[in-house]
Amino acid sequence: MTALRTTAIASLCCLASLGAARAEDRALVIGIGTYENLPEEMFLHGPKNDVKAIEALLTGTLQFKPEAIRVLTDEKATRQAMLSSMDEWLVAGTAPGDRVYLYFSGHGLQVKDVSGDEEDGMDEAISTYDIRAGDDDWMNVILDDDLEAVLEKLKGRAVMLVIDACHSGTISRSLSPQAVSGLNGARYLPRPFAKTPKQPATRGLRIDLGVVDKPAQLTAGGLTAWSAAAAYQVAWDDVRLPIEERHGVFTSAYIAGYTPKESDANGNGLVSNAELFEYVTRKSKDYCSTLEGCDNLDPQLESVPEALGTSVAKPEPDRVEQAAHQPSNKPEPVYQEAKVEAGGAPAYVDGDPIGAVGDIVGKADSGAVTVSLDTGSKLRKGKAFKISVTSQYAGNLVLLDVNGEGTATQIFPNDMAQKITPLSAGSTLTIPDDYYGFDFEADGNGENMLVAIVVGDAVDLKDVAPSAQGLNAELDARQSISGIIAKLQKTWTGDAENRGVHWSLGTLKYTVE
Numbered sequence: 001m002t003a004l005r006t007t008a009i010a011s012l013c014c015l016a017s018l019g020a021a022r023a024e025d026r027a028l029v030i031g032i033g034t035y036e037n038l039p040e041e042m043f044l045h046g047p048k049n050d051v052k053a054i055e056a057l058l059t060g061t062l063q064f065k066p067e068a069i070r071v072l073t074d075e076k077a078t079r080q081a082m083l084s085s086m087d088e089w090l091v092a093g094t095a096p097g098d099r100v101y102l103y104f105s106g107h108g109l110q111v112k113d114v115s116g117d118e119e120d121g122m123d124e125a126i127s128t129y130d131i132r133a134g135d136d137d138w139m140n141v142i143l144d145d146d147l148e149a150v151l152e153k154l155k156g157r158a159v160m161l162v163i164d165a166c167h168s169g170t171i172s173r174s175l176s177p178q179a180v181s182g183l184n185g186a187r188y189l190p191r192p193f194a195k196t197p198k199q200p201a202t203r204g205l206r207i208d209l210g211v212v213d214k215p216a217q218l219t220a221g222g223l224t225a226w227s228a229a230a231a232y233q234v235a236w237d238d239v240r241l242p243i244e245e246r247h248g249v250f251t252s253a254y255i256a257g258y259t260p261k262e263s264d265a266n267g268n269g270l271v272s273n274a275e276l277f278e279y280v281t282r283k284s285k286d287y288c289s290t291l292e293g294c295d296n297l298d299p300q301l302e303s304v305p306e307a308l309g310t311s312v313a314k315p316e317p318d319r320v321e322q323a324a325h326q327p328s329n330k331p332e333p334v335y336q337e338a339k340v341e342a343g344g345a346p347a348y349v350d351g352d353p354i355g356a357v358g359d360i361v362g363k364a365d366s367g368a369v370t371v372s373l374d375t376g377s378k379l380r381k382g383k384a385f386k387i388s389v390t391s392q393y394a395g396n397l398v399l400l401d402v403n404g405e406g407t408a409t410q411i412f413p414n415d416m417a418q419k420i421t422p423l424s425a426g427s428t429l430t431i432p433d434d435y436y437g438f439d440f441e442a443d444g445n446g447e448n449m450l451v452a453i454v455v456g457d458a459v460d461l462k463d464v465a466p467s468a469q470g471l472n473a474e475l476d477a478r479q480s481i482s483g484i485i486a487k488l489q490k491t492w493t494g495d496a497e498n499r500g501v502h503w504s505l506g507t508l509k510y511t512v513e
Contacts, residue, residue, distance in 0.1 A: 024068065027058050028072070030077050032044075032073065033045060035131060039134040043170070046247045051073055054105075061258050090102065091154060109127060109141065112142060126141065159222050166229050170457060254280050262276050266358025270349075294344055296499050305479075307500075344403065349478075356477075377508065381511075383441065388429065392425060393456045395423055396454070397429065397453070398448065399452050400450070400451045406459070406476065407476070409471065423454055448510055
């Protein structure tokens with residue numbers, strides 16, 4: 001196998017200038033637990049604590065100035081106050097290149113679509129303090145259309161949108177205490193005055209990511225959006241805690257995940273978006289498993305694929321180096337400052353392309369997929385070798401070889417294989433086999449990594465890992481792996497319930513001498 005060499009990082013643009021002046025960073029933090037026109041049974045106890053925790057994250061880890069943060073809680077968070085703050089505080093108060101942070105903790109809901117842009121006839125929305133029931137639907141809400149209009153105006157900024165709420169559809173169609181008593185802590189509002197279904201259940205709940213209908217268009221403009229749950233799932237207050245200590249399950253995990261000791265799966269000291277996503281997902285599922293009535297919980301992340309491996313916060317300053325490439329034999333990881341093309345604020349990546357693989361995939365090896373070489377992990381240049389992959393779970397395999405220069409070779413799928421079939425659970429695939437008619441020979445020198453991804457669901461990866469590029473193309477490792485993982489983070493809708501895609505990872509480091 002030929003060691004491929006490139007020095008460009010295609011998914012990242014040139015290093016941000018240290019002398020560039022920043023106009024202003026702004027954050028708007030909204031938490032609503034009590035409501036002017038709702039019964040007390042619909043109040044939430046977590047938002048007031050969520051707001052305090054997010055403020056601490058902003059002023060601490062994210063280094064926002066206290067005066068750059070506006071907070072709206074309960075009676076201060078009316079519809080007019082929320083919309084005017086988004087417009088004059090966030091839009092008018094910032095310029096392209098600035099950081100913008102918009103956080104909401106409270107109830108989500110659905111109302112009848114009046115603009116005709118929703119396939120299901122319903123607009124997703126977030127609540128306000130002065131939300132009220134109209135003749136047949138909710139009034140004084142912030143529609144997804146309203147939020148999208150704000151986000152359009154914020155293009156060019158590095159926008160972080162975090163929504164800890166859910167947007168209900170068919171979970172319950174009554175405001176009676178009896179209808180909601182079985183779901184204490186659920187962050188949803190059912191539609192008013194409608195009939196209660198004969199068999200109320202948690203299935204059928206709808207949440208669209210961060211109440212954003214056009215994520216691809218908006219993420220290309222600089223948006224990263226986090227949401228507490230997937231479509232047809234509920235977001236929750238942590239009802240295990242005393243009432244005054246409650247917080248959003250998602251918010252708690254999201255904040256904790258900024259700490260490397262919690263979420264840094266590959267141990268390089270940098271917490272990436274992908275690592276934070278995997279951590280929040282795991283913590284959310286842990287909570288869901290303890291709660292009756294919580295069938296599944298899959299947080300959502302929308303961003304451009306190249307942002308997956310970038311840091312959620314600046315790593316330790318003394319380990320940041322403005323370098324095009326850092327030798328892989330350096331004992332401590334060194335980070336590069338880079339700027340994702342979609343956003344203005346700088347981000348950071350591991351300077352070692354092999355070390356960066358873990359930041360992009362977000363997961364640590366669980367042992368579900370094992371990769372081995374028949375010659376062991378040390379290869380001699382020119383020596384033939386075979387690669388074997390075994391998975392505990394059935395699925396389709398994508399196998400990449402990444403070298404220290406940041407170049408990847410897609411080993412599988414490829415057009416050389418006579419028959420491409422999914423891996424069976426417990427079976428071993430060896431490449432090349434007798435059908436290939438050639439051997440792999442080690443070339444180049446230094447450290448490399450084999451990355452095996454086994455996908456249990458029928459996710460179409462042809463646009464990011466087509467068999468035609470197998471064994472032939474020199475790929476940018478960061479770009480290729482980011483594209484694959486971005487596909488695997490989408491909600492799987494092939495079953496009765498929406499959930500995360502089932503996939504597993506295995507890696508193997510080896511050296512060529």
